Amino acid sequence: MEQFFQQLTNGLAVGGIYALIALGYTMVYGVMKLINFAHGDLFTWGGYLGLTLLTSFLLQDRLGVLAGVGVLALMVMGLVGLMGVLLERAAYRPLREAPRLSAVVSALGASIFLQNALMLLYGAQFQVYPDGILPQGSVDVFGLRIPVVRILVLLASLVMMAVLYLFVQKTKIGTAIRAAAIDQGAARLMGIDVNRVVSIVFLIGPALGGSAGLLVGLYYGQVNFTMGWVYGMKAFTAAILGGIGNIPGAMVGGLLLGVVEALGAAYLSIAWKDAIAFCVLILILIVRPTGLLGERVAEKV
Amino acid sequence: MPEPILEIRDLRVKYGNVEALHGVDLAVHPGEIVTILGANGAGKSTTLRAISGLLQPSAGEIRFEGRPAHTVPAHERVRLGIAQSPEGRRVFGTLTVRENLLLGAFTRKDKPGIADSLAFVYRLFPVLQQRRDQLAGTLSGGEQQMLAIGRALMARPRVLLLDEPSLGLAPLLVKAIFHAIREVNQTTGLTVLLVEQNARAALKLAHRGYVMEVGRIVLHDSAQALAADPKVQSAYLGGRK
Numbered sequence: 056m057e058q059f060f061q062q063l064t065n066g067l068a069v070g071g072i073y074a075l076i077a078l079g080y081t082m083v084y085g086v087m088k089l090i091n092f093a094h095g096d097l098f099t100w101g102g103y104l105g106l107t108l109l110t111s112f113l114l115q116d117r118l119g120v121l122a123g124v125g126v127l128a129l130m131v132m133g134l135v136g137l138m139g140v141l142l143e144r145a146a147y148r149p150l151r152e153a154p155r156l157s158a159v160v161s162a163l164g165a166s167i168f169l170q171n172a173l174m175l176l177y178g179a180q181f182q183v184y185p186d187g188i189l190p191q192g193s194v195d196v197f198g199l200r201i202p203v204v205r206i207l208v209l210l211a212s213l214v215m216m217a218v219l220y221l222f223v224q225k226t227k228i229g230t231a232i233r234a235a236a237i238d239q240g241a242a243r244l245m246g247i248d249v250n251r252v253v254s255i256v257f258l259i260g261p262a263l264g265g266s267a268g269l270l271v272g273l274y275y276g277q278v279n280f281t282m283g284w285v286y287g288m289k290a291f292t293a294a295i296l297g298g299i300g301n302i303p304g305a306m307v308g309g310l311l312l313g314v315v316e317a318l319g320a321a322y323l324s325i326a327w328k329d330a331i332a333f334c335v336l337i338l339i340l341i342v343r344p345t346g347l348l349g350e351r352v353a354e355k356v
Numbered sequence: 357m358p359e360p361i362l363e364i365r366d367l368r369v370k371y372g373n374v375e376a377l378h379g380v381d382l383a384v385h386p387g388e389i390v391t392i393l394g395a396n397g398a399g400k401s402t403t404l405r406a407i408s409g410l411l412q413p414s415a416g417e418i419r420f421e422g423r424p425a426h427t428v429p430a431h432e433r434v435r436l437g438i439a440q441s442p443e444g445r446r447v448f449g450t451l452t453v454r455e456n457l458l459l460g461a462f463t464r465k466d467k468p469g470i471a472d473s474l475a476f477v478y479r480l481f482p483v484l485q486q487r488r489d490q491l492a493g494t495l496s497g498g499e500q501q502m503l504a505i506g507r508a509l510m511a512r513p514r515v516l517l518l519d520e521p522s523l524g525l526a527p528l529l530v531k532a533i534f535h536a537i538r539e540v541n542q543t544t545g546l547t548v549l550l551v552e553q554n555a556r557a558a559l560k561l562a563h564r565g566y567v568m569e570v571g572r573i574v575l576h577d578s579a580q581a582l583a584a585d586p587k588v589q590s591a592y593l594g595g596r597k
Contacts (some may be wrong), residue, residue, distance in 0.1 A: 129472035227462070234448050234459050240410055241446040246434030246511065 056095040060199050062321040063314060068205045068274065070313020071212025076290030077297070077305035078349035079139075079260030080220060080302070084235035085300040086249075086256050089155070092162035093142060095287020096169035096339060097261040100194025101268025103173055107180055115188055123332045124188065124273070128266050135155035135265025138256040147248075166283075173280040181277045189273055208274050215263060216306050221301055222259075236300060238316060264290075285329065289316075292336040360420060361386045361547050362407070362515050367416035369399075369406050369451040376402045378571045379416065389541050389548040391558040391579070393592055394568035401443050403568070404481050404517050407549070409433045419516070428497075435455040435463045437514030443551075443563050445504040449493025453484055456503055459462060460510030469512070477506035481535050498529035505533065509540065515547045518541075522554040530554065555592035559583045565591070579594065 076098050083091045087172070108130055115123035146165045150158045189207055193200040225227035235242040235252040241247055270280045271286070293312045297304025312332060318330035339346065360383035368382040385569050392400045394548050405411040407418055409430030418426040420436055428436065439460070457477060459472045478485035481502040487495060492503055493519045501521055508516055518537070522530040534557055542545050552558035559565060559579045567575040567588060575582070582588050 208420060227458075230451070230455055230459060231462060233451060237448045240444050241442060241448065242444075242459075243410065244408060244434070244440050244442060245459045245507070246431050247459075248429075248431045287402040 057064050057199065058321060059318070061201075062317045064201055064205055064209070066198075066314035066317030067310055068209045068212075068313070068315060070293075070310035071209050071216075072267045072270050072274070072309075073286070073293045075212050075215060075263045075270070075312050076286060076307025077293040077309045078177045078216070079264040080291055080294040081297070081305040082232070082256045082260045083298055084294070085302075086232065086239075086253055087147070087158075089147065090159050090162065090291070091142075091147075091260070092159070092262065092287070093146070093165035093169055094264055095283030096166050096173075097142070097283075097291070098137050098264040098268045098271075098290075099140055099173060099278065099287055100138060100169060101131050101265025102272045102282070103177055103182065103268070103280075104134050104265070105269035105272050105280060106184055107130045110185065120189065128269055131269045132262035135268070136262035138265075139257040139261025140254050142261070144249060145287065148253075150244075162240060170280055170283065177280065179280065181279050184272045186276070203245060204274060208270050211270060211272045211296070212267070217268060219259070219263065220302065220306075221304045228252075228255065258310065267274035289329075289332050292332055294337050295336060295346055298346025301346065301348045304346055304348035358385055360419075361421055362367075363417075363419040364407070365417040365419070367403065367418065368414045369402050369404060369411050370414045375414070377406070378570055378572070380568075380573055382566050382573060382576070383548050386514075386547055387541070387545045388564060389537070389550060389562045391550045391552055391562035391565045392568055393552060393555045393565055393582075393588075395591075396553070396594070397570070398478065398568040399571040400568055401519050402571075404440060404443075404551050406566055406584055408442075409508055409515055410442075416479070434511050434513075437511075438517065439508040439511040439515075440517040441501075441504040441508040441519060443510050445497075445500045445518040446561065447492040447495070447500050447503050447507070452489050453492055453495070453503060454488040454546060456507050457484070457488075458571055460507035461512075463511060470510070473510050473512055477509055477576050480509075480540065481506055487537035489534060498525050498533070501525060501529075501533060502536075505536070509546075511547070514592065515549060518548060518550045520553060522552060522557060530557055537561060555588070556594075559593075 076096045078091065079094045083089060104240045108127055113127050114216060117123065118126060142165055147158055150161055184230055190203045193202050217252065232252055233349065234245065234250060235247060235249050239249050290309065293308035294305045297308025312335060315335055316328055318333050320328040362384040364380055364382045367377055368375060369377040380403055392403060393399050402411060406413050413426055420438060424437060425433060425436060457474060461473060464470055483499055484502055484506055492500065497504060521533055536584060537548060538561055541548055550558055550562060559582055562579045565579050565582045566573050
């Protein structure tokens with residue numbers, strides 16, 4: 056039982072990270088009907104920028120741990136969000152009228168570019184986060200010893216998801232994003248500037264992905280320039296699992312995938328961890344291609 | 357006659373290399389209901405879509421309140437005062453009725469004014485108020501049409517473009533919707549440009565009409581005169597005297 060709950064909470068923490076990345080895939084897909092294959096690499100950039108900012112400003116020493124890491128997260132999100140906006144301008148907007156495949160190839164090219172840029176800037180070896188940024192101890196939760204880091208990572212991702220959900224559901228711009236995802240032409244007839252919506256989506260998605268990169272650095276203590284590939288694929292799986300284009304779906308899919316993977320690794324074999332995740336992808340594509348929350352409403356015509 | 361609020365001169369639109377509109381001229385004056393009649397593929401919807409900016413004209417001019425509007429991007433034409441209820445309704449199916457209506461007021465900042473417009477639309481189409489928290493995709497076709505019109509009205513437009521509001525609806529619903537359009541026109545003086553295949557209903561509602569054939573205006577006159585025209589009768593009104 057102890058092991059089960061340890062793995063469950065670990066799975067939720069990792070799943071929260073997957074969910075944050077998955078949101079970027081799903082939001083971009085929702086509005087553009089494009090899989091941004093460079094998204095995983097923006098996530099990696101978040102991990103690296105976090106490390107650089109951490110070691111150069113030492114905010115955690117100046118402002119205290121929570122405020123320091125909070126400001127750090129905002130800086131990372133702002134920078135990676137800006138990269139997302141620039142990526143869309145450079146790699147996708149010129150191809151708006153081109154066949155879908157051109158944009159996919161452009162996305163793959165952007166992915167290679169971003170990944171190799173990191174390697175050239177930082178080198179190919181693992182980059183290690185300084186020790187002891189977040190509190191190292193464990194706390195007792197219902198008799199379980201849970202590492203504080205794990206709780207903080209899960210909380211951080213849940214808070215960001217909640218803020219995003221409220222933003223998309225309750226604000227005018229959020230409603231405009233949902234409208235543009237349903238029907239861009241009709242959205243323009245409402246006076247919505249679809250280009251602006253696309254820019255906002257490419258700001259928010261990568262910002263969340265970048266924050267996930269920072270969380271990975273803080274949680275595991277190291278980052279690597281290729282880590283965006285596996286995390287990207289997992290998060291993509293999570294987005295499909297929840298129903299691509301569906302924002303709550305990405306959240307549920309991410310958390311679920313994290314838990315399934317953690318439990319599978321614990322009870323089957325750790326070597327099968329990645330295989331389990333991708334078996335989930337294959338299963339969902341066979342059994343329920345629209346995902347868990349996809350296409351809830353049948354349109355009457 | 358006062359200055360036209362909306363004027364189109366020699367409008368040409370191409371789909372790829374194929375020209376769909378071969379130089380359309382029309383004018384709509386403030387407070388009028390003007391209808392464009394014509395068969396499938398005559399270019400009626402293309403004309404409306406060019407006016408709202410969803411299509412770029414290849415030549416010609418669209419003037420709104422005396423100023424050129426064809427160079428203005430679609431999303432800014434709403435702010436000028438042009439709102440469209442598109443063909444096929446195109447409501448946002450996974451959004452609620454109320455969210456759909458508020459999106460219609462996307463360009464507006466005046467909160468009390470928006471609340472007034474919402475109340476106005478609810479008075480015009482009470483069923484929308486009953487169903488305000490329902491997802492738009494679950495509405496019946498007639499209700500979706502009311503929503504599409506209500507949504508366009510929420511922009512508080514100077515000109516309302518209606519593309520085939522009767523499409524696929526039962527006669528009773530068509531009557532109700534056309535009645536609502538007349539009511540808005542009479543109470544607020546809203547200018548309406550209506551594209552319809554249901555020529556009989558459209559000519560009853562409109563003050564003036566244009567008849568389109570394969571991308572050209574072939575006839576324009578008062579609605580009464582058009583309804584009495586033998587050519588129009590045989591082509592669009594089922595040939596009845």
